[in-house]
Amino acid sequence: MAVSQTGGLDPVLALALIGVLGVGSQWLAWRLRLPAIVLMLAAGLLVGPGLGILNPEQQFGDMLRPMIGIAVAIILFEGGMVLNLHSLNDAAKGVRRLVIVGAPLGWAASAAVLHYVAGLGWASAAVFGGIMIVTGPTVIAPLLRQARLQKRPAALLQWEAIVNDPVGALAAVLAFEVVVVLNSATSAGHAVQQLVVGIGLASVLGVLGGYGIAKSFRRGWAPEYMKIPILFVVLIAVFAASDAVLHESGLLAVTIMGLWIANSDLPSYVELRRFKEHATVLLVSGVFILLSANMSRDTLAALDWRAGLFVLAVICIARPLPVLVALAFTNVPWRERALVAMTGPRGVVLVAVAGLFGERLAELGIEDGAQIAPLAFALVLATVVLHGFTLTPVARILGLTAGTAPGVLILGGSRWSVAFAQALEKLGLQVLLADPNHAHLRSAREAGVPVYYGDILSEAAEDRLDLVAFDMLISATDNDAYNTLVATDLAPEFGRSNVFQLRRVREKSTRHALPVTLGGRPFGADETFFELNAKIAEGWTFRSTNLTEEFSADDWRAEHPDAIPIAVVGKGGGLRLLGPDDKLRDVTGAQVLSFGPKRPDLPNGTDIDGEDG
Numbered sequence: 001m002a003v004s005q006t007g008g009l010d011p012v013l014a015l016a017l018i019g020v021l022g023v024g025s026q027w028l029a030w031r032l033r034l035p036a037i038v039l040m041l042a043a044g045l046l047v048g049p050g051l052g053i054l055n056p057e058q059q060f061g062d063m064l065r066p067m068i069g070i071a072v073a074i075i076l077f078e079g080g081m082v083l084n085l086h087s088l089n090d091a092a093k094g095v096r097r098l099v100i101v102g103a104p105l106g107w108a109a110s111a112a113v114l115h116y117v118a119g120l121g122w123a124s125a126a127v128f129g130g131i132m133i134v135t136g137p138t139v140i141a142p143l144l145r146q147a148r149l150q151k152r153p154a155a156l157l158q159w160e161a162i163v164n165d166p167v168g169a170l171a172a173v174l175a176f177e178v179v180v181v182l183n184s185a186t187s188a189g190h191a192v193q194q195l196v197v198g199i200g201l202a203s204v205l206g207v208l209g210g211y212g213i214a215k216s217f218r219r220g221w222a223p224e225y226m227k228i229p230i231l232f233v234v235l236i237a238v239f240a241a242s243d244a245v246l247h248e249s250g251l252l253a254v255t256i257m258g259l260w261i262a263n264s265d266l267p268s269y270v271e272l273r274r275f276k277e278h279a280t281v282l283l284v285s286g287v288f289i290l291l292s293a294n295m296s297r298d299t300l301a302a303l304d305w306r307a308g309l310f311v312l313a314v315i316c317i318a319r320p321l322p323v324l325v326a327l328a329f330t331n332v333p334w335r336e337r338a339l340v341a342m343t344g345p346r347g348v349v350l351v352a353v354a355g356l357f358g359e360r361l362a363e364l365g366i367e368d369g370a371q372i373a374p375l376a377f378a379l380v381l382a383t384v385v386l387h388g389f390t391l392t393p394v395a396r397i398l399g400l401t402a403g404t405a406p407g408v409l410i411l412g413g414s415r416w417s418v419a420f421a422q423a424l425e426k427l428g429l430q431v432l433l434a435d436p437n438h439a440h441l442r443s444a445r446e447a448g449v450p451v452y453y454g455d456i457l458s459e460a461a462e463d464r465l466d467l468v469a470f471d472m473l474i475s476a477t478d479n480d481a482y483n484t485l486v487a488t489d490l491a492p493e494f495g496r497s498n499v500f501q502l503r504r505v506r507e508k509s510t511r512h513a514l515p516v517t518l519g520g521r522p523f524g525a526d527e528t529f530f531e532l533n534a535k536i537a538e539g540w541t542f543r544s545t546n547l548t549e550e551f552s553a554d555d556w557r558a559e560h561p562d563a564i565p566i567a568v569v570g571k572g573g574g575l576r577l578l579g580p581d582d583k584l585r586d587v588t589g590a591q592v593l594s595f596g597p598k599r600p601d602l603p604n605g606t607d608i609d610g611e612d613g
Helices: 011-032 036-050 056-081 085-090 093-116 122-131 137-147 151-184 188-219 224-245 249-262 269-293 297-301 305-318 320-326 334-342 348-363 367-397 415-426 438-446 459-464 480-494 529-537 553-559
Strands: 407-411 430-435 451-453 472-475 499-501 540-546 564-569 575-577 591-597
Touching: 011 036, 011 056, 011 269, 036 269, 036 297, 036 367, 056 224, 056 249, 056 269, 056 348, 093 122, 093 151, 093 305, 093 320, 122 151, 122 348, 122 367, 137 151, 137 367, 151 188, 151 249, 151 334, 151 348, 188 224, 188 249, 224 249, 269 348, 305 320, 305 367, 320 334, 334 367, 348 367, 407 415, 415 430, 415 438, 415 529, 415 540, 415 591, 430 438, 438 451, 472 480, 472 575, 480 499
Parallel strands: 407 430, 407 472, 430 451, 472 499
Antiparallel strands: 540 591, 564 575, 564 591
């Protein structure tokens, strides 16, 4: 194993190990449907204080803190970029109350618990209490997908996490600036002057950085291939310039810069945000592995009964009390208030920012600042594990689940789409049929299929539709270009393996063929919109058939030679769409959904209209 001159793992090998552990933990968590933060915590503690393989302070020396500082700055910048004020204005009253009333109350309650229960001084409690407002959007999103909550409670939890992410970081930054100034200034007047100058300069630099980026990108002063590099260079420059005037004010500057860009209505905003999100995933993974590996055994051993009591007080008092007060006298039912009050998982951002501020406070001579990092780890681990295993059963007890079946979003209101939606509903799946043409939805409304009228890519759809409730997108309008656009644009939301599209009319022509990076996956017999609807006019119908030990996939094929297998619904209710090259496999207890000529003479299966075959 490569070692450095000072002993220990070579820095390059250490960086590779951090990347493998961070990204590998996130991938494994996705495969196992577990909270990624738990696996990253276990991996960091194992290679750090556990086995002693990774010692960040030894491997990276004086570069460790600047590395973490820049990474946290980019993470906070990402938090600012998700806060679009237009979306906030359109949000429900409950969300606004959770942010405007709940966040300050949560800050105060968290600081009080940290002081009176955990035993921290008011300086450390105020800083750590600010960042404890953050409930972790990266943790909430997978939990909501798993729990399948109804739209309103899901929206309350999701928007609170998104909006409070930069708000909590901003609160911690402001509290830290006050602590820094009070500990470094020679008098009260000097402290106030230094704080006002530092925060003012950070705000000006953040606004100037965001304004400069927005104007240059909108005017075309930067080529497309240089937009991302320019954005990151300006981001680091703003952070460094502000930090040089007042220590850690750079975090405030980059958060404001992200806010400005998020509300500038840039045409390239989606591309900037997606690349930034990818970079943030890498940085969050790296920072979390670094911080957990850098924990010493002595620090972990210092977690005593007060740490456990602190976590219990946060879960039982500091989280539910501010939420219940904020949502009082609103139209939110008590069941939803209770669920939101009992759900407050903390995520990687809390650990990253708290760990950084804890080290900075310790450098200022505030000794209990060193306790912030282990307390943050304990809080994150307890809340993620608790809510990861209890959110679904609690929501089910309160009657706030939207069902356990996977949701399917079908774009296009044709006769074939309506028949397909009815077939999926008969199999117990949640379906929504969307179309930008109101007339196209008439037959769907008459059939009782849930519909959404409007452009699925519009901001109104983003606010009104809860995409978390849907696992799969099927783009099936009569406009091939629109199908391709929707499938390409929403693929990052659903996952490219869960986005499907009808075959384009001229797809097989080399002159009209599109790159494989555009559009969705084919399914069924890979037929066009017009071919499928022509078969509907000829009397074709959807039919579900059970596979058993006595009736196998081969038996089904022999009995339905002309039918097209469209999908398979497993015993657990999971849906798998079949592509033109997919073979039907024997799965006892599964249901095959096929599309073929209506044959009431067949003994196995049920047609979509309910007639037994």
